[in-house]
Amino acid sequence: MPGITREEVAHLGRLSRLELKDEELDHFASQLDEIIGAVARVSEVAGEDVPPTSHPLPLTNVMRPDVVRPGLTPAQALSGAPAQEQQRFKVPQILGED
Template identity: 65%
Template sequence: MPAISRDEVAHLARLARLAVTQDELDTFAQQLDVILTSVARVGQIAADDIQPTSHAVPLTNVFRADEVRPGLTQEQALAGAPASEQGRFQVPRILGEEA
């Protein structure tokens, strides 16, 4: 017995507001049946003694360790700016809004 019927596919298509032809209903019913059968088969294979995993192979963090280093002072950061005002970068207004 198929896992999903043609009528159920038609109902799902209506819910999703998809226009499907009669031939497509048959095709989709067969395809969805294969998918649902495969998922059910995987569910039968899964054993309680197998730990869930997020990756097939172990991964290690490739980032360097965080370490505190001195940064630029405000004056140094603004030194190369074409324009600054009140200790901030001054940029052209792009939205045309009042400040």
């Protein structure tokens, strides 16, 4: 596989609207070449008999089941509030206008 060239990195930079310096072109070209090589190696290892996975362990829905339980009544929810008005918490005004 041919390596990533400076011109390709410069083109990617223009597409990304990045202004790259000359030394950055060389640096990013070598880094992108290594990344593409690593992806190619993984692609070689993953055969058709290996199913795609999103997690290394075979977990399916590890959350607890939803159970409907009664909630607080408005009176219970407001019982500890320092101030209340029309079955709502009353807080100090912070913006200065209604």
